[in-house]
Amino acid sequence: MEGIISKKFKEKVLFDNFHLVIPEYKITWIKGNSGKGKTTLLRILAGLESIDSGEVTDFLKRRCSYVFQEPRLIEHYSALDNLLLVTKDEAKAKALLLEIGLGEDKLPVSKFSGGMKSRVAILRALLAPSDFILFDEPFNGLDSDNKTLISKIILREAENKTLIFVTHVEQDLAGLTVNNVISV
Amino acid sequence: MISTIYRKRIKSFLIFCFWVSLWALVAKLVGHQLLIASPKEVVIALFELLKEAEFYSSVLKTCLKIAIGFISSLCCGVLFAYICSRVTFIRELFTPLIRLIRSIPVASIVIVILIWISSKNLSIVTSFMMSFPIIYENVLKGIMNVDTKLIEMAKVFHLTKTNKLKAIYLPQVLPYLESATVLSLGLCWKAGVAAEIIGLPTGTIGEKLYQAKVFFDTPSVFAWTAVIILLSFVFEKVFALLIKKGIQRWKV
Numbered sequence: 246m247e248g249i250i251s252k253k254f255k256e257k258v259l260f261d262n263f264h265l266v267i268p269e270y271k272i273t274w275i276k277g278n279s280g281k282g283k284t285t286l287l288r289i290l291a292g293l294e295s296i297d298s299g300e301v302t303d304f305l306k307r308r309c310s311y312v313f314q315e316p317r318l319i320e321h322y323s324a325l326d327n328l329l330l331v332t333k334d335e336a337k338a339k340a341l342l343l344e345i346g347l348g349e350d351k352l353p354v355s356k357f358s359g360g361m362k363s364r365v366a367i368l369r370a371l372l373a374p375s376d377f378i379l380f381d382e383p384f385n386g387l388d389s390d391n392k393t394l395i396s397k398i399i400l401r402e403a404e405n406k407t408l409i410f411v412t413h414v415e416q417d418l419a420g421l422t423v424n425n426v427i428s429v
Numbered sequence: 430m431i432s433t434i435y436r437k438r439i440k441s442f443l444i445f446c447f448w449v450s451l452w453a454l455v456a457k458l459v460g461h462q463l464l465i466a467s468p469k470e471v472v473i474a475l476f477e478l479l480k481e482a483e484f485y486s487s488v489l490k491t492c493l494k495i496a497i498g499f500i501s502s503l504c505c506g507v508l509f510a511y512i513c514s515r516v517t518f519i520r521e522l523f524t525p526l527i528r529l530i531r532s533i534p535v536a537s538i539v540i541v542i543l544i545w546i547s548s549k550n551l552s553i554v555t556s557f558m559m560s561f562p563i564i565y566e567n568v569l570k571g572i573m574n575v576d577t578k579l580i581e582m583a584k585v586f587h588l589t590k591t592n593k594l595k596a597i598y599l600p601q602v603l604p605y606l607e608s609a610t611v612l613s614l615g616l617c618w619k620a621g622v623a624a625e626i627i628g629l630p631t632g633t634i635g636e637k638l639y640q641a642k643v644f645f646d647t648p649s650v651f652a653w654t655a656v657i658i659l660l661s662f663v664f665e666k667v668f669a670l671l672i673k674k675g676i677q678r679w680k681v
Contacts (some may be wrong), residue, residue: 291585292584292585293581293584293585309585310585310586311582311585311586313578313581313582315578317578317579317581317582319579319596319597322599330588330592330596331586331588369586373586415485422657
């Protein structure tokens, strides 16, 4: 998947004819210092942000799924109800929740801790029908055991998908096989 | 816990007794039924009213008209707020008009409406005009305040319209609608009855109140006022309860 991106915010140029190449069905890590436009880049690929010039139709014509920096869950819904908003496969949703230790929880997610919400948000992105998944700092708030478990689930559930990660912490990607690194 | 509730009730009852006693005292000091009717006279007048069949038909007529005015303003206000939240041009175009309607005094609205339509439907239009801007502005505010992050999430995950409505919009907009309902219902009653007093449509509370005033029947004026307060209170409670139930239903 390829794209050319030019984008600036007010006077600050984030991308000037930036040539983005993402290998399909592989794991890509986008790295860069804070304020370099990593999240903006993901938002452009998801169709949430427009570009000033360039071409990103290669991404926009494909189905996208997204793990936002914040969980963005429906707070008064249970974890399962949040997942059922994006999938009809209730059995799979229940099984995955069970796997991450939230199987029995009927509570609204507003009662969950930050880490629990992050895990539900990751499952939602995995369950939604998609060709590529964007992960924006997905492991924030997760302890090392949960990071390992979630990495395993990601590798298994998104086997035939293109995965794009943005994270500051390289160790977060230890459980994943990164094939492509892009610096912004 | 029980004793706290019990104590609160006793306190409220004593406060009520204080004001009624003060009222009775003032009425006794004035000593003229025409200027201020005593609580006893008002209660007697109220019981007299309750014996008349016409009382019930007047109450029903006024209630029905105010309810029609209110419910239609509720439907139109919500629909219009939705349209205006989607189309900025329409929102900007109608903002001055809505503000104008809000600032027009009830009496002016009634007189202008009386030029255009018969007094028969006056209270319907007046209550509509009073509550429509409140419903519209509150619901619009609710829609505009919906979390944009959740809207983006819905866009990315292609949530269906029903799911978007149930999960994102209704839980955020209904509290605004609830406060608008409480606020506008009180206004509907005051404005609706005021319109009836000016327009005097046959067989309504407004007409009866006016007649009581014309015949210097102060106890009946007070009794009708008590009826209006009671009906307004019941209306407010019923609609607020319905909206609250709606919120709870959508939250499950």
